[in-house]
Amino acid sequence: MSDTATPAPGEPVPRDWTHPAQGPAPTKTLGDRPSRPAVVVLALGANLGEADQTMDAAVAALTVMPGFTDVQASPRALTKPVGGPPGQPDYRNQVVTARTTRSPWEVLGIAHLLEQEHHRRRTVRWGARTLDVDIVAYGDLTSDHPDLTLPHPRAAERAFVLLPWLWLDPDAALAGVPVAELAARAEGADTVRRMPPERVHLDGGPARPKPSLPDGGRLSPGASPASRGTSRQEETAPGERIDSTWRDRT
Structure with missing residues (x-):
């Protein structure tokens, strides 16, 4: 899932954002439910409002979501904004893994509903947001559809995704490449700070x-x-x- 790709970072989105996961899935691959639970990897980010509370609420919602089991949340990271307009607050970033019997398209719809629940507004590409929920990977599924590209096309180079994922699962792999290897060469990895647990x-x-x-x-x-x-x-x-x-x- 991504913002509209037409404008350059920081430029206004030329149309109101609509929910691409509404209606039937655009391909059979995205619409089919798995024969057995699939491992889904989600990346959460927020830098507006009460970001920690928002992300807590999103994780809590996933733990009770029908069709989701074994929900695990990584330690949270504090990161500088990457791209987008200048002057944004720092981000909280987190990776969540789960097993799901939902289709990829249904998971995308759930991601969008979580964003909407927390008043996500898409007015500037890569701008500040109350909550961003991206699907990083859905099992070994690949998709080149513009509304849902799997694995996420930029996850392999994003330190703010790779490091929290590595903290959660040291043996994780993305498209067959160890996440540890990807994180070691990701630009800006030294600026991603692991936040201490808060009780x-x-x-x-x-x-x-x-x-x-x-x-x-x-x-x-x-x-x-x-x-x-x-x-x-x-x-x-x-x-x-x-x-x-x-x-x-x-």
């Missing part, structure tokens, strides 16, 4: 301080924090209830 409450509320134990009691070791956005167990004293509504946001 958030699953109801969206602010982080609360850990409860202190009376008489200087020590907390017993708990489970290690999950590295991919799953729930973590709190360190607890014997008999203390585990609060499973916390997780580390990466």
